[in-house]
Amino acid sequence: MKVYRAAGFFRQGKTNQDFTMDLVAPDEDGAREKIMSNFGSRHGAKRREITIQSLDTIEPSESSAPAVVSHFRNN
DSSP states (O other): OEEEEEEEEEEETTEEEEEEEEEEESSHHHHHHHHHHHHHHHHOOOGGGEEEEEEEEEOGGGOOOHHHHHHTOOO
């Protein structure tokens, strides 16, 4: 599993809402799928309304997102 940092925007009413998100996924396609699923369920955005401008692999220590910290926690 890798950690990805995604940045982009999605349509929210008549404006675009910027986002930055850190997530854990097996590959880039999995990361894109999680982003689309997340904004679709939480904000009701259609997939065609979501634009991912960058998707970069980062080190787990660079992220403070709870899902990333939890996944890479040493027991």
